[in-house]
Amino acid sequence: MGFLLSIYVGVVAIVMVASVARGDPLVPMLCVFGDSVVDVGNNNHLNTLIKSNFPPYGRDFVTHTPTGRFCNGKLATDFTAEYLGFDSYPPAYLSQDAKGKNLSIGANFASAGSGFYDRTAQAISLTQQLAYYKEYQNKVVSMVGKDSANTMFSGGIHLLSAGSSDFIQNYYINPMLQRTYTPDQFPGLKVVVFDIYQPLLDLITKPTDQGMKEE
Template identity: 65%
Template sequence: MSFLRCLLGGFLLAIVLSVSNGDPLVPALCIFGDSVVDVGNNNNLSTLIKANFPPYGRDFVTHRPTGRFCNGKLATDFTAEYLGFTSYPPAYLSREARGQRILTGVNFASAASGYYNVTARLFCALTLPHQLKYYRLWQRKIVNLVGRTQATNIFSGGIHLINAGSSDFIQNYYINPLLNRHYSPDEFSDILMQSYSSFVQDKGGCGYFKWIDPSLEVELLKEKLKEVEEERDTLKYKMKELGGKYDSLKQKLKEIKEERDCAKAKFKRLVVVILCFLLAKIIFE
């Protein structure tokens, strides 16, 4: 299962940047995969795997079910926001995926899909090859809308994100004796990795998909985590040090107050002595 975490680490891009000029950092965002990133394609399929009913969507912008398998936004929605898009890539099979709306990318993901095509067929979902078929149809629509030159810039400059593999295990391998008795988890993982490589390198995106080494991303995340932990420890030490200084300052203030009260008492006694002296002088004179 570690390879799934690596894939997730490699392709869930967390780009936290400010877009000062209001334009997105990339021209388009296209998404492939399973229920983790599906935004409503399964609403338009003859499948039982749907999320178009409450309580799904109760915390989303519209407070209504959209087809997302969560109560609010998906990781890809946050990714679109961080990239500077003012809207989320619509589901390709939805009514929103029309006209100018598709210029900034669309979502082809289908819940219950996976790298193992049989997984999607079991639940009447879109297989990854079928998602690629829709991707090529989308490319043709873009060419018709803006011309081949600008369309090529959109395809080559856009981000293509894929998240899959969990359904292959949870909804197929673990409950399918034809698989788990014939393949070990590692052997089945190898099959999924071969499908993944084929998707990205051989068939994927007409050359617009690029390989990202997940191990490098994981190591980078580990380094960042280590830096954060070091900063946390440093901050804790500084807070402890400041706490000691605060206690010391508090004690000094207490001492100063006591000295001030003592000085006031001495001053009062001195005033009384002077008044008595002056009064005695006046009387004797």
């Protein structure tokens, strides 16, 4: 499987072998899915307590204001966008910035607290994030045409950070699960009982269905 897909689980590690000083970006777009590790503000638009749109969040960011990122500065995906040569960051899909030419460089669908299990938290589940992604694809097709859109999506990078919230907000706060399953057994339970990894499996095993290129 040669399409560009990076999976962030808990700790994010990115190794960049090149940076762009000038000219066009190395890839046409960057699309981000996942949880608080990569959420850039989608939770600001949800009815949830899991938000970071207040100080001291954002004090070291470019604007020195809270943006919805769960850190004081930039996220790993922000640095990734910079190293790839983008002049701006993919906007949070639910934000007012996610329109027009801003969508031409990609979009961020991540939601703090989300996980593979759709009921992990009051957040945008991975299933819904993929639904938004398909909606986003249609918007891009309307803007640039089908052929150009196919080129953009098949050549773009798709990043995913997910998994930790399923443990933190399910396993570790549910005594019954802890008595019945060890931490090593719990992921297997989720696959068998809830089938919550299917959206991720679809993203990996059926990239062409999601607009990505398989080589």
